[in-house]
Amino acid sequence: MGGAVSAGEDNDELIDNLKEAQYIRTDLVEQAFRAIDRADYYLEEFKDNAYKDLAWKHGNIHLSAPCIYSEVMEALDLQPGLSFLNLGSGTGYLSSMVGLILGPFGVNHGVELHSDVIEYAKQKLDFFIKTSDSFDKFEFCEPSFVTGNCLEISPDCTQYDRVYCGAGVQKEHEDYMKNLLKVGGILVMPLEEKPNHADSGKSRLVHLPPVAVRSLQDLARIAIRGTIKKIIHQETMSKNGNGLKNPPRFKRRRVRRRRMETIVFLDKEVFASRISNASDDNNNSEDIEDERREEEETKPSELKPDPPVNFLREKVLSLPLPDPLKYYLLYYREK
DSSP: OOOSOOOOHHOOOOHHHHTTTOOSSHHHHHHHHSOOOOOOOOGGGGGTTSSSSSEEEEETTOOOOHHHHHHHHHHHHHOOOOEEEEEEEETHHHHHHHHHHOOTEEEEEEEEOOOOHHHHHHHHHHHHHHHHHHHSSSSOOOOOOEEEOOOOOOOOOOOOEEEEEEEEEEGGHHHHHHHTEEOOOEEEEOOSSSOOOOOOOOOOBBBBOOOOOOOOOHHHHHHHHHHHHHHHHHHHHHHHHHSSSOOOOOOOOOOOOOOOOOEETTTTTTEEEEOOOOTTTHHHHHHHHHHHHHHHHHHOSSOOOOOOOOOOHHHHOOOOSSSHHHHHHHTOOOO
């Protein structure tokens, strides 16, 4: 499934296309999509297809089309502090985007049938936490994944504010899925009328992760990082002011003058003549030169732009604190 929007050259262009087609409609969802590069969840040899609006499957590894994920994210109406259950969590791409919205006090659990996919998801999650600057722009609710059949979840499990199931759910399992929800919660799933009588094999009860209470040390880290981000924001506002220092300059679009041929009808005869101004040729060459100059001005520089600065990291490293505490505040990230 997919193919609803054009392919992008990179992750940002893919998101632009999803916004233009109204698949992404809210700022929270847009920020989450831009923060995590879809290509990071592809195997290296398939990354050329990462920004197409198409599903991808290789063995047990599967990613839905971007238009599907964006519709799901919008339908879930995610808010900070909610609890989320992803049934068929796969690569963890969706769960990680959800975690950026839920924040440090949310709950983010996933159930995946294939153990090799769970390992793949954990590797991708570890890569995101250790290397992505986006991690420092959000307070992240790290997803926890367990292996098992989502139709065999222990009946004493906690209920969730939001539940998503990517696989088709038969009508006979509709109530089972609804029982995973808290009152007033939202469940997103494809509901199929076709009954499923296939034997699921040996049954093994799936126990979801417990809802952990954060330690005082961890709460302190969250509070300190939040305070530092506020200071950075205030410093940026003070430095740049509330408005744009240099508002964008809109160029007047030049219209190239063209030679005009005039046909004059005299009774039954046709008389053709060119009506022109003596300065036409000069003006035309001046316009061509002006257009060439404007094209050169707007041509992007061949130099690569400087990488974005991680202000939070710089600020933490500049604090008069012992190195172990600095690294703790940075979640021991690699960059």
